Amino acid sequence: MPETLNKRAERSLQRARWRNTLHEVIFEADTPVGKAFDVLLILCILGSVLAVVLESVHSIRTDYGQLLTEVEWIFTLLFSAEYLLRLLSVGRPVKYATSFFGVVDLLAVVPTYISLVLPGSHYLLVIRVLRILRIFRILKLVQYLSEARLLTQALRASSRKITVFLFAVLTMVIIFGSLMYVIEGEVNGFTSIPRSIYWAIVTMTTVGYGDISPHTNLGQVVASLVMVLGYGIIAVPTGIVTVGMSQAFSKKAVSTLACSECGADGHDSDAVYCKFCGSKL
Numbered sequence: 001m002p003e004t005l006n007k008r009a010e011r012s013l014q015r016a017r018w019r020n021t022l023h024e025v026i027f028e029a030d031t032p033v034g035k036a037f038d039v040l041l042i043l044c045i046l047g048s049v050l051a052v053v054l055e056s057v058h059s060i061r062t063d064y065g066q067l068l069t070e071v072e073w074i075f076t077l078l079f080s081a082e083y084l085l086r087l088l089s090v091g092r093p094v095k096y097a098t099s100f101f102g103v104v105d106l107l108a109v110v111p112t113y114i115s116l117v118l119p120g121s122h123y124l125l126v127i128r129v130l131r132i133l134r135i136f137r138i139l140k141l142v143q144y145l146s147e148a149r150l151l152t153q154a155l156r157a158s159s160r161k162i163t164v165f166l167f168a169v170l171t172m173v174i175i176f177g178s179l180m181y182v183i184e185g186e187v188n189g190f191t192s193i194p195r196s197i198y199w200a201i202v203t204m205t206t207v208g209y210g211d212i213s214p215h216t217n218l219g220q221v222v223a224s225l226v227m228v229l230g231y232g233i234i235a236v237p238t239g240i241v242t243v244g245m246s247q248a249f250s251k252k253a254v255s256t257l258a259c260s261e262c263g264a265d266g267h268d269s270d271a272v273y274c275k276f277c278g279s280k281l
Helices: 002-027 032-055 058-089 093-097 100-107 110-114 121-138 142-157 159-184 193-204 217-247
Strands: none
Touching: 002 032, 002 058, 032 058, 058 093, 058 100, 058 110, 093 100, 100 110, 142 159, 159 193, 159 217, 193 217
């Protein structure tokens, strides 16, 4: 009986060592092997995105379509294996799977399998380019991680103000769209209130496609008002975010260390526990 317990303990210790080694290679960039793995991963990501982009060109698809399809499947199988290894190397696979990078890693392989049922959906694989965000950890550009964290805090602090601002803009485009529908009418291209609202959005954002334009004097006066108002509105979100950034006072250094349980990174340099799952770093 004691011998059986010793064997179980030994197997458990071996599994823990194997998982820690795998985690160090896949998630950490502080070691030569981990950095080499991440650099190789980014090269594969760029290669897979390039293959998808080239396949969308008709002349290239005609001559090399079969080759590009095979290359795409090779990359998909590699990324699928890498995704499974990431889940195996963390103590809480569900936590990692539901994280930002976990979802991106899953979306990087799903479109190819869906294309077996829905042809053409494999072009969604360009989402793999999001995985290049890992380069921040690979190159240890912790100052960029710190600035990204500061920007995130500013956006969160400004979320309610921005929501109120967007609601006000939505109200204005509905009012101006309805007004232009009454003034111009269907004869001048404003065939419905939704289409008139579309014109108001295009005009207020200063995009100005020109597919719909007012022809009456009163309609042109209203359009001029919307244009001038649009220039004033553009500056509002910038001011809101700027104030939020000035209030984001936390500027602690960010570590490249990834949690062995959930795979999350971006912790403070003096952090002892993971701020996402509470595990000890």
